[in-house]
Amino acid sequence: MLVMTIRSSIRYLLAPVIISAVVGLFAQAFPAAGAGAGPVITKARVGAHGEITRFVIEADRAFPYRIFILTNPYRVVVDLPEVSWRAEPPKLNAAAGLVANYRYGLFRPGNSRVVIDVNTPVAIERHFFLASGTAQAPGQRFVLDIRGITPVAFGTTPKSIASPKWKAPAPERAAKPATPPPPRRKGDRRVVMIDPGHGGVDPGAIGRTGIFEKHITFKVAKAVKRKLEATGRYRVLLTRNRDVYVSLRRRFKRAEDAAAELFVSLHADTIKNRKIRGASVYTLSEKSSDKEAEALATKENRADVIAGVDLSTQSDDVASILISLRQRNTMDESAHFARFLVKQLARNISLLRNTHRFAGFAVLKSPDVPSVLVELGYLSNRKEEKLLRSKKFRQRVALSILRAADQYFKRKERLNRS
Numbered sequence: 325m326l327v328m329t330i331r332s333s334i335r336y337l338l339a340p341v342i343i344s345a346v347v348g349l350f351a352q353a354f355p356a357a358g359a360g361a362g363p364v365i366t367k368a369r370v371g372a373h374g375e376i377t378r379f380v381i382e383a384d385r386a387f388p389y390r391i392f393i394l395t396n397p398y399r400v401v402v403d404l405p406e407v408s409w410r411a412e413p414p415k416l417n418a419a420a421g422l423v424a425n426y427r428y429g430l431f432r433p434g435n436s437r438v439v440i441d442v443n444t445p446v447a448i449e450r451h452f453f454l455a456s457g458t459a460q461a462p463g464q465r466f467v468l469d470i471r472g473i474t475p476v477a478f479g480t481t482p483k484s485i486a487s488p489k490w491k492a493p494a495p496e497r498a499a500k501p502a503t504p505p506p507p508r509r510k511g512d513r514r515v516v517m518i519d520p521g522h523g524g525v526d527p528g529a530i531g532r533t534g535i536f537e538k539h540i541t542f543k544v545a546k547a548v549k550r551k552l553e554a555t556g557r558y559r560v561l562l563t564r565n566r567d568v569y570v571s572l573r574r575r576f577k578r579a580e581d582a583a584a585e586l587f588v589s590l591h592a593d594t595i596k597n598r599k600i601r602g603a604s605v606y607t608l609s610e611k612s613s614d615k616e617a618e619a620l621a622t623k624e625n626r627a628d629v630i631a632g633v634d635l636s637t638q639s640d641d642v643a644s645i646l647i648s649l650r651q652r653n654t655m656d657e658s659a660h661f662a663r664f665l666v667k668q669l670a671r672n673i674s675l676l677r678n679t680h681r682f683a684g685f686a687v688l689k690s691p692d693v694p695s696v697l698v699e700l701g702y703l704s705n706r707k708e709e710k711l712l713r714s715k716k717f718r719q720r721v722a723l724s725i726l727r728a729a730d731q732y733f734k735r736k737e738r739l740n741r742s
């Protein structure tokens with residue numbers, strides 16, 4: 325009984341007091357916001373200690389933070405200021421105690437994030453800093469203890485706590501109301517939006533050597549930008565210009581805001597059968613072309629969940645595919661571009677059979693911007709993983725996209741659609 329009381333007091337009273345004391349003490353050490361000035365993370369680990377699973381971050385200094393718990397599926401999210409993460413990435417299988425896996429990365433500028441997948445409903449038991457390190461290199465150890473609870477108990481347990489100095493990051497800017505883009509004048513460069521899949525706290529697929537899809541897609545996107553812009557005919561924008569999470573909705577909104585005439589989302593997949601390799605091209609559809617395409621769309625549409633976003637508070641689910649009349653014409657245009665792209669890719673890289681497939685990809689949902697998603701290949705295939713990391717491959721993809729875009733816009737001009 326006594327133990328229980330102490331435990332509860334620690335949970336509900338002492339912990340916040342300790343936190344405010346610690347945070348207060350180190351308040352002066354907090355850096356001004358800005359890249360490079362943030363705390364340095366040197367290690368992260370998970371350990372099971374009886375009923376408690378402990379998540380630990382070793383840092384060079386204390387930092388303000390926020391912890392919250394999400395459901396569907398159960399996740400514990402730790403928000404931090406923008407940190408530089410020098411710790412080893414979590415092992416492919418970082419499971420321990422109640423933790424199935426965890427990942428980290430930039431969630432938005434000024435806000436790094438750790439997302440911890442848990443197997444059951446959990447309660448936040450304790451969270452505090454401990455002095456660590458050595459006299460030469462003093463550090464601060466952030467400790468978060470979680471405990472498994474029943475779904476009933478979960479209903480009344482606190483889902484969110486923040487240290488006193490935590491400042492909520494600015495919410496995502498609401499999308500601008502759709503205004504029709506100014507008519508394009510002859511000779512204007514065509515605007516193309518390239519979308520490097522995943523980013524920040526969402527690594528995407530993980531390759532055989534541990535490489536992240538998000539890094540591959542970013543490098544390819546930059547190669548495509550260089551290639552298209554070198555012709556003088558295109559202005560190419562990227563949906564992200566650094567390793568940061570961007571929601572699926574914001575990706576296509578950015579294309580609309582920029583009055584882009586094409587949107588190309590770049591991805592790379594993994595699959596159980598390690599022999600399978602080759603690229604494929606996808607466009608939006610209510611009905612999937614096949615089971616594989618449907619499964620792939622489901623996987624890619626999980627990006628927001630992976631990044632620790634609470635979808636239950638969003639008014640409309642971006643992943644639900646309802647196609648408007650306006651979208652039909654855009655979908656036809658997307659299919660034309662996909663056809664050109666498949667032909668060009670076939671000359672330069674290996675392709676899957678039935679290369680052009682369709683399914684309900686949330687990132688392709690713009691009603692106005694013709695959009696395709698390219699799966700560049702499989703990171704689960706040893707040869708293809710190596711290829712996907714090569715400059716030669718990036719050049720081939722860039723050339724294919726350039727040629728397909730040229731064909732697509734030629735056709736558009738021929739049909740007098742400006």
Ligand SMILES: [Zn+2]
Nearest residue numbers: 521528591592
């Ligand atoms: Zn992907």
